[in-house]
Amino acid sequence: MSDPRPIGVFDSGVGGLTVVRAIMDQLPHEPILYVGDTARFPYGPKPVDEIRRYALEIADFLVHRDVKCLVVACNSIEVSAIDHITGRAGIPVVGVIDPGVRAAVHVTRNGRIGLIGTEATVSSGAYDRAVAATGAPVMIRSQACPVFVEHVERGDTTSDELRGAARRYLSPLMAEGIDTLIMGCTHYPLLSGLLQLELGPDVGLVSSADETAKDVYATLVAGGLLRAGDERAEHEFLSTGDPATFERVAGVFLGPELTEVGAARAEPVGGGAWS
Numbered sequence: 001m002s003d004p005r006p007i008g009v010f011d012s013g014v015g016g017l018t019v020v021r022a023i024m025d026q027l028p029h030e031p032i033l034y035v036g037d038t039a040r041f042p043y044g045p046k047p048v049d050e051i052r053r054y055a056l057e058i059a060d061f062l063v064h065r066d067v068k069c070l071v072v073a074c075n076s077i078e079v080s081a082i083d084h085i086t087g088r089a090g091i092p093v094v095g096v097i098d099p100g101v102r103a104a105v106h107v108t109r110n111g112r113i114g115l116i117g118t119e120a121t122v123s124s125g126a127y128d129r130a131v132a133a134t135g136a137p138v139m140i141r142s143q144a145c146p147v148f149v150e151h152v153e154r155g156d157t158t159s160d161e162l163r164g165a166a167r168r169y170l171s172p173l174m175a176e177g178i179d180t181l182i183m184g185c186t187h188y189p190l191l192s193g194l195l196q197l198e199l200g201p202d203v204g205l206v207s208s209a210d211e212t213a214k215d216v217y218a219t220l221v222a223g224g225l226l227r228a229g230d231e232r233a234e235h236e237f238l239s240t241g242d243p244a245t246f247e248r249v250a251g252v253f254l255g256p257e258l259t260e261v262g263a264a265r266a267e268p269v270g271g272g273a274w275s
């Protein structure tokens, strides 16, 4: 049995490529169809119902393109729409929040976990609920970091302005004595070097990307959805904004696996699916 259909992965921009990277490492023979909604980026400051509308359009498009499972590689989408996406996709849907929380709860030594994310993610309280659901004796403190994603989307991981923002965002969490920080936005693993430098060596950084890829692996195994054989996988990358801009930034982060970037229209057509 072999299922050659691609895995559908989506985000508001290049952040979801951190999850793509981990999936490629763990499942090198699986083709991936990626959509970055750069025309409507950023999602983080937008109202929940607007994020949900965009997310459902992309999910419909990917289902229409016959992906075998959906990976919601964006925390802001997950907090706004995961139940709606799961309710109508008709295929397995994997998110990033539970995997990140699972890792953080294992890693913390003092039970004090910090979370950084977009305004949408932090104000949703989804991480507080996910941590509480584990039953682990830990506390979580959250901080929204609005400017981070825009720097990442520009390809900036080192500017003084960005470092200043990181210092401001992280100091209240450091004052709480956290020993573990969840990067609760898929753009943030691209800032790991900067964040670790500002946090110092005693705070463990948790990226949900590797853990999410493990869930994708388990989902494909459980559903009999693995692609058999050892042929090289062909991937497809689509951007709703300027493909050339997406390709430039995404290529820096993803490397040679980033093949040519195509354009997707950021409006629903024909029964909710995109062209």
Ligand code: DGL
Pocket: 011, 012, 013, 015, 016, 041, 042, 043, 044, 045, 073, 074, 075, 076, 077, 118, 121, 149, 184, 185, 186, 187
């Ligand atoms: N990468 C997205 C996330 O994980 C957010 C980026 C945005 O604000 O659009 O939340």
